[in-house]
Amino acid sequence: MNTVNEMSLSFPSKSCNEAFARSAVSAFIMNLDPTINELSDIKTAVSEAVTNCIVHGYRRVGGTIYIKGKITDTGKVIIKIRDKGCGIEDVSKAMEPLYTTAPEEERAGLGFAVMQSFCDKVRVKSKVGSGTTVTLEKTIAPHNA
Amino acid sequence: MLKTEYANNILTAYIDGEIDHDSAVKIRTQVDGAAQSLKPRLLCLDFSGVSFMDSSGIGLVMGRYRQMKLIGGALRVVNIPDRMYRLFAMSGIEGLGVLR
Ligand SMILES: Nc1ncnc2c1ncn2[C@@H]1O[C@H](COP(=O)(O)OP(=O)(O)OP(=O)(O)O)[C@@H](O)[C@H]1O
Numbered sequence: 001m002n003t004v005n006e007m008s009l010s011f012p013s014k015s016c017n018e019a020f021a022r023s024a025v026s027a028f029i030m031n032l033d034p035t036i037n038e039l040s041d042i043k044t045a046v047s048e049a050v051t052n053c054i055v056h057g058y059r060r061v062g063g064t065i066y067i068k069g070k071i072t073d074t075g076k077v078i079i080k081i082r083d084k085g086c087g088i089e090d091v092s093k094a095m096e097p098l099y100t101t102a103p104e105e106e107r108a109g110l111g112f113a114v115m116q117s118f119c120d121k122v123r124v125k126s127k128v129g130s131g132t133t134v135t136l137e138k139t140i141a142p143h144n145a
Numbered sequence: 146m147l148k149t150e151y152a153n154n155i156l157t158a159y160i161d162g163e164i165d166h167d168s169a170v171k172i173r174t175q176v177d178g179a180a181q182s183l184k185p186r187l188l189c190l191d192f193s194g195v196s197f198m199d200s201s202g203i204g205l206v207m208g209r210y211r212q213m214k215l216i217g218g219a220l221r222v223v224n225i226p227d228r229m230y231r232l233f234a235m236s237g238i239e240g241l242g243v244l245r
């Protein structure tokens with residue numbers, strides 16, 4: 001499995017960058033010729049991860065969000081989204097559907113569940129005080145016309 | 146981003162474009178402002194113009210459901226595009242009987 005393309009991005013944790021991040025990632029994978037559904041799945045998952053950096057990781061303090069993208073020769077898309085924010089104490093609990101630490105802000109607690117259902121694989125690495133990295137993987141099926 | 150219509154005690158909000166954490170805050174302010182002053186019997190959120198949404202859209206709907214309960218009204222969500230229905234299905238909102 002060889003890498004055929006790569007990119008990296010960094011931007012401040014402003015909520016207007018949620019739209020920027022998912023658009024940038026969708027532009028990056030465009031030459032794999034994804035279906036509308038595949039594209040929408042990846043955009044949604046990226047939006048969840050970036051929003052989490054802003055509303056949880058960098059809550060009140062702000063900071064820089066880092067995205068790294070990779071495409072392999074098998075059509076696999078790997079997107080890493082990282083913050084250097086507060087980190088997550090109990091990752092498996094945080095990933096439970098409907099679990100949220102911000103219900104008063106109208107969060108539904110569905111972000112991780114959405115990432116898991118819209119991608120093939122989701123990995124979360126986090127350390128309290130140093131930040132969180134979410135890795136999303138999804139293979140874009142080559143369509144044989 | 147949002148057009149509203151009021152007739153027969155029904156407030157309809159036509160949501161347009163993308164719903165994420167950024168836009169949800171703005172939509173919420175507008176919808177709640179209108180609902181608080183008009184006190185409609187029914188708030189109808191029309192999703193036909195929504196081109197993208199993430200879980201912030203679910204938070205928005207749940208929040209309006211609670212808001213309408215507080216002022217003694219009901220909520221209905223209509224014209225959800227197929228591609229976005231999956232998010233609603235994951236949330237359990239279906240059980241509230243507000244989706245049409
Ligand atoms: N990058 C992060 N840094 C710190 N905590 C996080 C981060 N991402 C998620 N969390 C924690 O995990 C919980 C669950 O995240 P998830 O995205 O599933 O739900 P949510 O963000 O609370 O709600 P929703 O995504 O539906 O708006 C969050 O409430 C938060 O406590």
Ligand SMILES: [Mg+2]
Nearest residue numbers: 048052111112
């Ligand atoms: Mg979230």
